[in-house]
Amino acid sequence: MKRALVLAIAIAVVLTMSVEAQSAKPLVAMTTDTNGLGDGSFNDGVYAGLKRAEAEGLCTVKVVEAHAMTDYVPNLSGLAEDGAKLVFGVGALMIEQIQEAAKGHPNTYFAGIDHYYGGEIPPNLIGISYREQEAGYLAGIVAGYMTSKYSKNSPLLNGKNVIGAVLGMDIPPVERYLAGYIAGAKSVNPTVDVRYIVTGTFADRAKGKEASIALIDQGADIVMQIAGLTGMGVLDAARERHVFAIGADVDQNAAAPEYVLTSALKGTTISAYKAIKALSDGTLKGGQNIVYGLAEDAIDIAPFHQFDKIVPAEVKDAVAKAKRDIISGKIKVPVSLAELGIKK
Amino acid sequence: MMQALAMIFTPQLLEATIRLSTPVTLASIGAMVCERTGVTNIAMEGIMLMGAFFAAAVGYATGSPWLGLLGGIAGGMAFSLLFAWAAVTLHINHVVAGAIMNILAFGFTRYFMNVFYHIQGTSPALPVTLHNYKYAVPLLGSLPVIGPAFFNQTPIVYMSLVAVIAWAWILARTRLGLSVLAAGEHPMAYETLGRSVPRIRYFGVLMSGLLCGIAGSFLSIENSNSFTEGMTDGRGFIALAANIAGGWRPLGCFLSSFFFGFVDALQLRVQSSGLLRIPSEIFLVFPYVATIAAVAGLVRGSRPPAAVGKDFTIEGEGD
Numbered sequence: 001m002k003r004a005l006v007l008a009i010a011i012a013v014v015l016t017m018s019v020e021a022q023s024a025k026p027l028v029a030m031t032t033d034t035n036g037l038g039d040g041s042f043n044d045g046v047y048a049g050l051k052r053a054e055a056e057g058l059c060t061v062k063v064v065e066a067h068a069m070t071d072y073v074p075n076l077s078g079l080a081e082d083g084a085k086l087v088f089g090v091g092a093l094m095i096e097q098i099q100e101a102a103k104g105h106p107n108t109y110f111a112g113i114d115h116y117y118g119g120e121i122p123p124n125l126i127g128i129s130y131r132e133q134e135a136g137y138l139a140g141i142v143a144g145y146m147t148s149k150y151s152k153n154s155p156l157l158n159g160k161n162v163i164g165a166v167l168g169m170d171i172p173p174v175e176r177y178l179a180g181y182i183a184g185a186k187s188v189n190p191t192v193d194v195r196y197i198v199t200g201t202f203a204d205r206a207k208g209k210e211a212s213i214a215l216i217d218q219g220a221d222i223v224m225q226i227a228g229l230t231g232m233g234v235l236d237a238a239r240e241r242h243v244f245a246i247g248a249d250v251d252q253n254a255a256a257p258e259y260v261l262t263s264a265l266k267g268t269t270i271s272a273y274k275a276i277k278a279l280s281d282g283t284l285k286g287g288q289n290i291v292y293g294l295a296e297d298a299i300d301i302a303p304f305h306q307f308d309k310i311v312p313a314e315v316k317d318a319v320a321k322a323k324r325d326i327i328s329g330k331i332k333v334p335v336s337l338a339e340l341g342i343k344k
Numbered sequence: 345m346m347q348a349l350a351m352i353f354t355p356q357l358l359e360a361t362i363r364l365s366t367p368v369t370l371a372s373i374g375a376m377v378c379e380r381t382g383v384t385n386i387a388m389e390g391i392m393l394m395g396a397f398f399a400a401a402v403g404y405a406t407g408s409p410w411l412g413l414l415g416g417i418a419g420g421m422a423f424s425l426l427f428a429w430a431a432v433t434l435h436i437n438h439v440v441a442g443a444i445m446n447i448l449a450f451g452f453t454r455y456f457m458n459v460f461y462h463i464q465g466t467s468p469a470l471p472v473t474l475h476n477y478k479y480a481v482p483l484l485g486s487l488p489v490i491g492p493a494f495f496n497q498t499p500i501v502y503m504s505l506v507a508v509i510a511w512a513w514i515l516a517r518t519r520l521g522l523s524v525l526a527a528g529e530h531p532m533a534y535e536t537l538g539r540s541v542p543r544i545r546y547f548g549v550l551m552s553g554l555l556c557g558i559a560g561s562f563l564s565i566e567n568s569n570s571f572t573e574g575m576t577d578g579r580g581f582i583a584l585a586a587n588i589a590g591g592w593r594p595l596g597c598f599l600s601s602f603f604f605g606f607v608d609a610l611q612l613r614v615q616s617s618g619l620l621r622i623p624s625e626i627f628l629v630f631p632y633v634a635t636i637a638a639v640a641g642l643v644r645g646s647r648p649p650a651a652v653g654k655d656f657t658i659e660g661e662g663d
Contacts, residue, residue, distance in 0.1 A: 035573075036464065036573070037464050038457070038463060038464025038465025038466070040465050044465075164616065170624050195616045195617075196616065197615045197616045198628065199612075199628075201577055203574045204575070204577035205563070205572045206363075206364070206367075206568070206577075207577070209567060209568070210363065210612055211612050211616075214360065214612045214616050215616050217354065229465070229466075229573070229574070232568070232572050233568065236567070236568045236569065239569075255469075344624070
């Protein structure tokens, strides 16, 4: 009797498992970086792309959060072993780990967000990176004009011609934002003083606030945050010291509506969605780096919201012209401080 | 060069130092009291994080940042009660228990964020924070340089200064202070006087819970207007180092926290002034290196309480 029961249960389990395997929709998974979901920028952005694809019936979705860098390889491998057809690894800090996981699981596609691979890329690995410098350039144009020529348009501006940026860590996507920001500001305001501070962390709000206050004490009236959750502190400082902040990755105006002038937008959602669409169409090609920018409609700056009236037509026209020139190739935006002649 | 230096060494540098050191000062005094009673406390990071979360949660729910502060204190003390029970009553190794507390705190705060607000990352913003209650002490607030930094500040900054002075006085002049010191130096002698070592150790742990709760509240409802996950970012461990560097004394704790805050504030301002064109990693490491140098050079006489970290059980008797 007991043996029959065990046999029945075993058959039931095997049947359930095989039913799962026959499910038509592929499993698409992602592992976040150590900031996890709720970072308000790219972990959330990529997850939104997965959810959009799921809503359209393209796939089922699974997300795993990492709490330490040592979680990256187990998460990536684990998701592949769970049967995911496409695994997203989010964040530049797991660039080594995703390559390791891809080599270990050649039958699963891996897509690294904010990754650009050199050398021989495994055929199941795709690097997705962005031209953050283009978004930084547009934000720089706005900052360059507002801090000097139009500083009378708002009591938050002091006319000292100093702008600032607070960085999380000195990694390539952050440097691209900054290089674009400096180039954009100087293209309309060659004498502007652009100062920046590296805080060394993407998770320390108070440090972000202190860095901003240091910049504000030194005359900055527009501070751009390129620092994830540390960047929330930049918004705190803008609120307390009554200066402008510029957000990054997503539209951060809601977090401090009276102080966030605009934000540099990065199309993590659209790029993740496109990759999943390609997987379900059967057109996904591995072994390559895909770069998203203005030309692919994946980069922009956020609307000015309540500051729309104080940002004059000249600035908006300059931004629109810059977009056209960048897409046509007339303007080449620098990607590193070295290109700008700034020694690190 | 001189212009850059003039831009760095300003009264604002002192104000920034106070802001950066306040949570560390509070937590290190908490660590000091706890360790003086004989319980090794490495859980300050976790207790601070819980305090930060509950301060923001209660402040948002009630609309009053002062009630939020009480919430932060309550959260810190309740969480530290768990640690006290583990370390003192269950006789779990203090370091192990402390490490578990830190992990638990990250998990709890993330879980509560989901349960209360159904979002992660940053909690809803408080409309009024303790920053709105900035108070300038008459006369003293107008002193040059030290006036704005020490006497025109927000509430919890004043609390940290009071905590240092209060505990210096308590340890030197009161019976309570003597009990705290005795329990950590020679618990057996303390017991033979008819007093209870577990009771004073519970007090020590709860006091560290109270102070770390206030430290966490500073981060979420005075320095900011909401809770962000992981916002303590290692300050609890800096406080641990500050306590050791300070020789387990209140003034020492204050000075080493202040020193660390100063070097951190300095490093930020040197970076943005453009005075030194060196890789940013050197700036980031600088506060930690400076602290190690200070501890190695200046604090040779630092001696922990004799019985810290040692479990106390009376032979032949349950506790």
